[in-house]
Amino acid sequence: MQDLRNMNLLLYGYKKSGKSYYGLKVADKMHMNFIDTDLLVQDLYTKKHHKTLTCKEIVLHHGRQAFKDLEKEVIFSLDDIENTVIALGGATILDEKNVLHLKKIGSLVYLKTDKKTLMERILRGELPSYIDPENPIKSFEKMYEERLSIYEHLGSLIIDTSHKTEEQVTKLLCEHVHTLRGFNG
Known part of the structure; x- marks a missing residue:
């Protein structure tokens, strides 16, 4: 039987790049599961602290490192995930250990x-x-420039969504899933 773990589609990019939006569309079309790691981080926080906070609130109340620690725990808990589209938090792939682990469980795709x-x-x-x-504006531009070269060098596929319709982006992602499954087209 084929190892399905490499069929996981790992979407990354900046906040508001469409990771969850396209992830849900592809998961539906390709009969896959869908996970948003930011939601898993929030769930893990709730389990540990018996209190619900958003990702932003976790950072504001406990600091960026506490959030990163929760995120790393989530990423390393995904070992047995199969046939899943995973929307990664925007900063997840800035951590080299996260990247090495993610590459073992699926194909990284940058939604540019x-x-x-x-x-x-x-x-x-x-x-x-x-x-x-x-x-x-200045802080956005700084964050954008800091992440750009990292984002552009990690993906096994880069899909520039800027001049494509939603249907075109979804089709490209579905074609990539077909490739991962070993189909032609």
Whole structure:
């Protein structure tokens, strides 16, 4: 029987790049499971502290390192996951140990979105903890530049969503799943 672990599709990219959105679409079309690691981090926090906090609240109340520790625990708990689309938190792949582990359980795919679109999406909603509310544009640009080269060098596939329809992006992701499953097309 084929090892299904390598059929996991691991979506990464900046916040608001569509990881969960496209992840759910692909999971539905390809009859796969779907996991959002940020939700797993929140669930793990709730289990440990008997209190519910969002990812942003975890960072604000306990610090970035506490969040990273929870995130690492979640990432390393995914060993037995099969046939799943996994939406990774935006900073998950900034940790080298996370990346090494993730590459063992699936195929990393970078959902690349143009800087202007990302900034508009992020600044339109509640600001994430890494954006300085006093200078949101400057802090967004700093974060974007810090992550860009890392994001672009890790994926086994990069899908630039900037000039594609939702259907085109979904189709490319589904084709990648077919490739992982060993089908042609």
